[in-house]
Amino acid sequence: MMSGAAMVVEALKDAGVSHVFGYPGGAVLDIYDALFAQDAVKHILVRHEQAAAHMADGYARSTGKTGTVLVTSGPGATNTITGIATAYMDSIPMVVLSGQVPSMHIGEDAFQETDMVGCSRPIVKHSFLVKRTVDIPHAIAKAYYIANTGRPGPVVVDLPKDLVNIQEQHPYSYPQSISMRSYNPTLKGHKKQIKKAVQVLEHAQRPVLYVGGGAIAANAADKVVALAERLCAPVTCTLMGLGAFPGPHAQSLGMLGMHGTLEANKAMHNADCILALGARFDDRVTNNVAKFCPHATIIHVDIDPASISKTVNAHIPVVGSVDNVLEQLLEEVSLPAAQSEKLADWWQQIEQWRERDCLQYQSDSDQIKPQQVVQSVYRHTQGQAFVSSDVGQHQMFAALYYLFERPRQWINSGGLGTMGFGLPAAMGVQVAHPEATSVVITGDGSIQMNIQELSTCLQYNLPIKIISLNNRALGMVRQWQDMNYKGRHSQSYMESMPDFVKLAEAYGHVGIRVEHPDELEGAMEQCFSLKGRLVFVDVKIDQNEHVYPMQIKSGAMDDMRLSKMERT
Amino acid sequence: MKRIISVLMENAPGALSRIIGVFSQRGYNVDSLCVAPTSDPSLSRLTIITHGDNKVIEQITKQVNKLIDVLKIADLTEGAHIERELMLIKVATRTEAIRSEIKRNVDIFRARIVDVNAHNYTIEITGTTDKLDAFATTMSQASEIIESSRTGVCGLGRGERSLRP
Numbered sequence: 160m161m162s163g164a165a166m167v168v169e170a171l172k173d174a175g176v177s178h179v180f181g182y183p184g185g186a187v188l189d190i191y192d193a194l195f196a197q198d199a200v201k202h203i204l205v206r207h208e209q210a211a212a213h214m215a216d217g218y219a220r221s222t223g224k225t226g227t228v229l230v231t232s233g234p235g236a237t238n239t240i241t242g243i244a245t246a247y248m249d250s251i252p253m254v255v256l257s258g259q260v261p262s263m264h265i266g267e268d269a270f271q272e273t274d275m276v277g278c279s280r281p282i283v284k285h286s287f288l289v290k291r292t293v294d295i296p297h298a299i300a301k302a303y304y305i306a307n308t309g310r311p312g313p314v315v316v317d318l319p320k321d322l323v324n325i326q327e328q329h330p331y332s333y334p335q336s337i338s339m340r341s342y343n344p345t346l347k348g349h350k351k352q353i354k355k356a357v358q359v360l361e362h363a364q365r366p367v368l369y370v371g372g373g374a375i376a377a378n379a380a381d382k383v384v385a386l387a388e389r390l391c392a393p394v395t396c397t398l399m400g401l402g403a404f405p406g407p408h409a410q411s412l413g414m415l416g417m418h419g420t421l422e423a424n425k426a427m428h429n430a431d432c433i434l435a436l437g438a439r440f441d442d443r444v445t446n447n448v449a450k451f452c453p454h455a456t457i458i459h460v461d462i463d464p465a466s467i468s469k470t471v472n473a474h475i476p477v478v479g480s481v482d483n484v485l486e487q488l489l490e491e492v493s494l495p496a497a498q499s500e501k502l503a504d505w506w507q508q509i510e511q512w513r514e515r516d517c518l519q520y521q522s523d524s525d526q527i528k529p530q531q532v533v534q535s536v537y538r539h540t541q542g543q544a545f546v547s548s549d550v551g552q553h554q555m556f557a558a559l560y561y562l563f564e565r566p567r568q569w570i571n572s573g574g575l576g577t578m579g580f581g582l583p584a585a586m587g588v589q590v591a592h593p594e595a596t597s598v599v600i601t602g603d604g605s606i607q608m609n610i611q612e613l614s615t616c617l618q619y620n621l622p623i624k625i626i627s628l629n630n631r632a633l634g635m636v637r638q639w640q641d642m643n644y645k646g647r648h649s650q651s652y653m654e655s656m657p658d659f660v661k662l663a664e665a666y667g668h669v670g671i672r673v674e675h676p677d678e679l680e681g682a683m684e685q686c687f688s689l690k691g692r693l694v695f696v697d698v699k700i701d702q703n704e705h706v707y708p709m710q711i712k713s714g715a716m717d718d719m720r721l722s723k724m725e726r727t
Numbered sequence: 728m729k730r731i732i733s734v735l736m737e738n739a740p741g742a743l744s745r746i747i748g749v750f751s752q753r754g755y756n757v758d759s760l761c762v763a764p765t766s767d768p769s770l771s772r773l774t775i776i777t778h779g780d781n782k783v784i785e786q787i788t789k790q791v792n793k794l795i796d797v798l799k800i801a802d803l804t805e806g807a808h809i810e811r812e813l814m815l816i817k818v819a820t821r822t823e824a825i826r827s828e829i830k831r832n833v834d835i836f837r838a839r840i841v842d843v844n845a846h847n848y849t850i851e852i853t854g855t856t857d858k859l860d861a862f863a864t865t866m867s868q869a870s871e872i873i874e875s876s877r878t879g880v881c882g883l884g885r886g887e888r889s890l891r892p
Contacts, residue, residue, distance in 0.1 A: 276741060281752045285795040288740065305795060340892055341737055341798045465789035468782075 161331050163292040163323035164189035167256065170299035171200050173333040176227050178203060178218060178590055180211040184231025185271060186258025189323045203590060203619060206611040208235050210583035212242020213609070216251050217587025220570045221545055223378060225252040225307045226587065232258040232320075233271030237278060241577060243313045244282040248574025249399060250376055252311035254302045255279075259288070261321040275317045284312030292322045296333045304337040309344030310463040311376055344462060348479035348487050355475050356434070356458045357491040363432035365454075365505045366392040369415065372399030372573070373437015373461060374481045380404070380566040382485035383436060389492060391499045393509055395423035397438050398558055399573040406562030407542070412509070413518075416444035417710045418555045421517035421719060421727070422509055424710070427452055428717040429508070435459045437481040440471040441574070450715035460484045517708050517721055518559055526701040527676050529553060529628045533560035536598060536626055539683045544596040544624075545570060545588045549581035549605030552634035555706040557600040579608025582625065586612060589621045596624065596687070603629040603656055613666035616693050624686055625663075625695045630702045631656060638705045663695035673698045729758070729778050731803040731810055731882045734791060735890045738764050738771040742796040746773065749790050755779065759812075759856075759879030770798070770892065774881045776856075799890050807885035814859045815841070816875040817849045818866050828869045836862045847873055856880060 161169065167190050171179065180203045183191045194202055205211040208230045215226025226246075230236055236257040246253045260269040276286045285305050287298045295318070302314040348356075360366060368387050374380060380403045387394045387410055394404045395415040404411055415423035427433065433455045438444070440459075445451045448470055459466075459473035460481055467476040477484055495501070520530045533556050536544070546561055547570040548554040554571055563569045570588060572580040585599035606627050616623055628634075636651040660670030669692050673682045679698070686694040711718040711726065719727045736742050743762060750757050755777060762773040777787060784802060792800045803810070820826045826848075833840055833850055836858070842849035852862050859877065866872055884890070 277744070280741075280745060280748050286741070290740075339795070342795050463793065465786065465793050469786060 160328040162189070162193070162325045162327060163295055163329065164193035164325050166292065166295040166329070166331050167299065167318065167323060168193045168197060168200060169331060170296040170333055171227065173296070174299060174303040175224075176200055179227045179229045180205055180214040180218070180587070181229030182208050182211060182231065182235060184235045184258065186232035186260060186320045187229065187318075187323075189320070189325045190229065190256075190258070190318070192325055202229070204615065205583070206614050207609065208238035209242050209579065210609050210612045210615070212239040212253070212255065213245065213577075213580050213583035214587035214590065215253050216242060216246045217547060217570050217584030218591045219246070219251050219253055219587075220584070221567050221588040222591045223567065225254055225303055228253065228255040230255070230257050231271065232260055232275070233273045236275040237273055240278060240282070243279055243315070245572050245575045245577045245580060246313040247282040247284070249372060249572065250311050251313070252307035253313040254299070254306050255313060255315045257315060257317050259317045259319040262290070262319040263321070265319065275315060279315045282313070283315050286315040286317065288317045289319070289322055292327065292329045295322065296331060300334050301337055301339070305342065309342070345464075345478045346462070346480045346483050348460065348477040348484040352475060352477045353484070353487045353491060356477060357488060359432050359456050359458060359475060360390060360434065360488070360492055361494060364501070365430050366390060366432040366434065366502075367426050367430040368392050368394040368404070369397070369427065369433050369435045369438050370394060370400040370403045371397040371436065371438025374400055374403040375437075375566040377437060377462070377480045377482040378566070379436070379482035379485050382482060382489060384408070386485055386489055386492070389489070389494060389498075391502050393426050393506075395419070395427065397441070397444055397573070398571065400438060401558060401569045402563035402566045405564045407564060414558055415716070416441075417446070418559065418706050418708060419710075420559070421515055421708055421717075421721065422512040424708075424716045424719060425512045426509055428715055430455045433457050435461075435473075436485070437461060439466045439469070442470070445471060446710045446716055446718065447713045452716060515721070522676075523701065524676060527673065527679055527698055529556045529630075529700045529704055530560050531676070532626065532628055532679065532698050532700065533557050533600065535679055535683045536600065537561045539687045540596055540598065544568075544598045545585070545592065547571065547581045547585035547588060547597070547599045549599070549601040550576045550578045551602050551605060552630075552638065552704075552706050553600050553602045553605075553628040556628070578605040581605060582609050582612050582623070585623045586616060586621050589623055590619070598624045598626060600626050600628065602634060603627060603631060603653065603659075604633045610662070613663065613668060613693070617667040620691070621693065622691050623693050625693070627659060627695065627697050628700050629656070629659070629697050630700050630704075632702055635706070641705065659695055659697040663693070668693040668695060670695045670697065728780070729776060729804070730784050731808065731880060732775045732777060732787065732791070733801050733803050733882060733890055734773040734775070734797060735765070735799040735892065736771050736773060736794075737796040737798070738769055739796055742771065743773070745794050745796060746791055749794065750777075750787075753786070753790060755783065755787050759877070761879035761881045767892075772890070774879070776880050798892050801884065801890050803882045803884055806888060808882050809885060810855055810880050810882035811853055812856055812859055812878055812880045813851065813853045814863070814875055814877045815849060815851055816863065816866060817847050817873040818869070819847050819871040819873055821846065821870070825870045829866070832862070832865050832869060836865070838862060
């Protein structure tokens with residue numbers, strides 16, 4: 160027998176939860192009281208609930224485990240909405256426990272009442288409004304099961320205050336296993352579809368593997384490498400898929416899409432066979448779908464049938480987990496020893512595109528270039544750090560210039576594009592991996608969207624390395640205004656930037672300002688040698704640098720600008 | 728093209744709003760909707776009339792099927808099926824001539840008068856959407872329609888086709 164509040168905590172333990180990111184309030188005081196009485200589940204007190212959701216998200220992305228959020232009703236719950244939507248768009252497993260006003264007051268517009276199940280409905284995989292105390296363990300068990308099976312996603316559990324009352328005792332029983340008649344994700348690919356896919360792969364002259372976040376969610380990175388190596392095929396990763404195939408690998412073409420590399424987009428456009436692995440043909444990848452990869456037979460492997468043929472028609476759809484399907488493909492694909500010779504022409508063509516070196520940039524003796532900052536971070540972390548990013552130009556520079564070697568190393572808001580994601584996500588990473596280097600590459604706009612979390616970092620001694628590419632402007636907005644609005648910089652310039660160094664110091668951390676290219680290496684050296692301290696490196700970069708390559712609107716995959724002057 | 732989508736789902740709080748949510752979030756059309764518990768009270772069956780090209784309908788069925796509360800979904804229009812809708816319609820009966828004209832049409836359409844009042848009849852009619860439309864037009868020509876209420880279409884596949892858990 161135990162109280163509803165104790166059941167919540169007990170169920171979290173039974174679900175294997177080690178950390179909860181949250182913020183207390185009226186409706187969850189009983190649950191917080193139950194948390195106080197134990198130390199198996201550790202609580203991280205944030206400064207804003209949005210950040211709690213992003214931390215749980217960063218925790219989940221970097222470990223594959225479900226992230227957990229605990230917030231009160233009303234504003235506590237609604238503040239998590241952006242964080243839930245971010246997780247939903249990128250299929251990240253998360254459980255959000257939200258307090259609710261007492262059952263008898265639901266619908267009365269009570270103090271701090273919000274219909275959280277209703278508010279979050281379009282951005283959750285599922286949600287529960289718990290009606291009876293004895294149902295709490297089952298609802299929580301189901302929430303974790305749903306969040307981290309099939310296509311992962313966030314689940315909300317709304318808990319009315321009267322159910323978690325610490326005065327009332329009820330029997331507790333946590334289910335041994337969960338089975339649901341209405342929810343049974345397909346994990347293995349259909350044999351007939353596998354056979355068809357194998358035949359196309361074996362005969363392809365110009366194959367490309369197009370790898371997305373689904374390969375990471377399925378922990379299938381090793382099998383991606385195995386199949387790519389067996390096929391001798393080039394591999395390109397989406398923004399969400401970076402790390403699913405090692406960036407430094409000889410067969411890697413880097414990222415594809417709007418800001419993808421020339422070789423990746425060219426290879427896609429000219430391919431005769433595209434094997435899409437847990438990627439969803441997002442508009443930031445395909446450019447104009449009518450002109451998308453006209454020569455390719457498309458094999459689309461995805462655990463979510465709704466993702467297949469949503470934007471681009473798949474010739475061979477395969478519903479299943481990327482991991483299972485790759486295992487099936489690896490069993491079936493048999494290639495001649497001369498496979499590499501068969502693709503020699505294809506690789507020769509790719510080498511020609513690579514020779515263009517689309518990521519080269521003009522360095523400058525007076526101004527720091529954002530690309531060189533990312534390259535410097537890469538060197539100083541031996542390419543091994545967890546790198547989180549915010550959203551904008553710096554995100555693209557990080558994606559292009561930091562070669563991610565392993566899955567779950569690159570943490571960014573790809574689908575929703577949430578500014579303010581980076582710092583709390585990096586904190587979630589650090590909580591999950593206390594010994595690892597957790598870097599956030601951010602910008603002067605994004606960092607200010609959740610900068611209050613510097614305070615949380617002090618409280619829990621999270622030694623994040625914040626590298627801010629400060630261009631005194633909203634860089635990506637400004638780039639689009641330069642390109643499409645004749646340089647009219649409407650509201651993309653911030654007139655009063657704070658002194659970020661002093662700000663970091665005010666929060667009890669170390670701040671370093673870098674204004675000249677000569678100072679960059681020393682600053683990075685200092686930043687990464689200060690173990691155990693949060694360091695905020697405010698790097699003044701060239702304000703006029705654009706992100707290239709960039710696809711040309713309404714064009715094909717490979718219609719691109721390579722610099723301000725050059726296009727394909 | 729008009730489609731009849733039949734959904735078998737958990738009879739759980741919020742399940743209906745999730746399904747409706749998919750339609751509004753993704754910009755799909757709902758022409759009519761009919762929902763009630765099945766013979767197994769833990770399940771509900773919902774029939775949605777929608778329209779769209781094949782690609783849209785494919786997305787609708789996939790997105791709805793993805794919802795945790797949904798067990799099965801079928802596009803009844805893909806095969807032989809039975810569809811029925813019920814309408815209650817109240818018409819003014821000001822003169823003897825109008826009364827008999829209405830009665831004659833009720834017989835022709837095999838409808839039923841279920842309530843009689845000094846100044847109106849309430850008629851019940853069951854059939855396909857087309858039949859109900861035709862009857863309503865006939866009534867509006869014969870007299871004045873005071874009000875009407877329709878259930879929306881419900882349907883089942885013919886023969887061996889069925890939607891079961």
